[in-house]
Amino acid sequence: NPGRQWSLKDFEIGKPLGKGKFGRVYLAREVKSKYIVALKIIFKEQIEKYRIHHQLRREMEIQTNLLHPNILRLYGWFHDDERIFMILEYAYGGELYRELRKKGHFTEKQAATYIASLTHALAYCHEKHVIHRDIKPENLLLDHEGRLKIADFGWSVQSKSKRNTMCGTLDYLAPEMVENKAHDYAVDNWTLGILCYEFLYGAPPFEAESQNDTFKRIVNVDLIFPSTPSISSEAKNLINRLLVKDSSKRLSLQKIMEHPWIIKNVDNL
């Protein structure tokens, strides 16, 4: 129950699951209920050093209040003198990224299923006035049934967002973000187009040798569809209608759910 005060003695710590930028994640079990969770441990000195205090606070406030089957739960959190502990849902399958690297690319059915899950989750976020802004394969986890979970709301903002210095890859950022212009919810629609392409081809569409070349390809929407793997025209149509420079002209989340490629490839819609 979210209200109660937790502490380290409530948990048995298991194997390390992996490390993120600012902390490590461990498998853990809540002693009384035997409930399995993922415990993300972040050192306070790292928070000071990277000055991510407000971003972390925002991530926790946002993620605590989001209840959706495709969004990783943040059950609660606690801290001691030197660490902050986030009690997170455990997703057995780990990063979707690893699955994509292992398979090279997904089938159209699998890709459409992930895109539909992401679209549902983003529609939920947007109605809660949350723009994620950093949806990329590393931030997507899979549960034991292979269901997609958006994790890591580190970069998300309550709308009326202000600029953050972006670190890491530009590949998933919309033109208005890389051009440091005002941006809105539609950045997440752009990113859905990037991910759809990457799920089907195995690499994001504007990948280039240098960040500067990626930047140029993004702002020019320099979109090329390789001849292999051969992808349906419906899939290309959806990608073409999301990777649109004018953010007001990108396909809406509602229209994505009604797109022929989604209707054709996703069961139990």
Ligand SMILES: COc1ccc(/C=N/Nc2[nH]nc(C)c2C(=O)Nc2cccc(NC(C)=O)c2)cc1
């Ligand atoms: C290395 O092989 C792995 C296979 C599966 C996992 C499962 N992770 N599941 C999670 N549930 N809730 C959270 C939070 C996590 C999590 O952060 N996982 C995580 C963190 C950092 C790196 C990785 N790496 C991979 C490959 O999944 C996973 C983690 C590692």
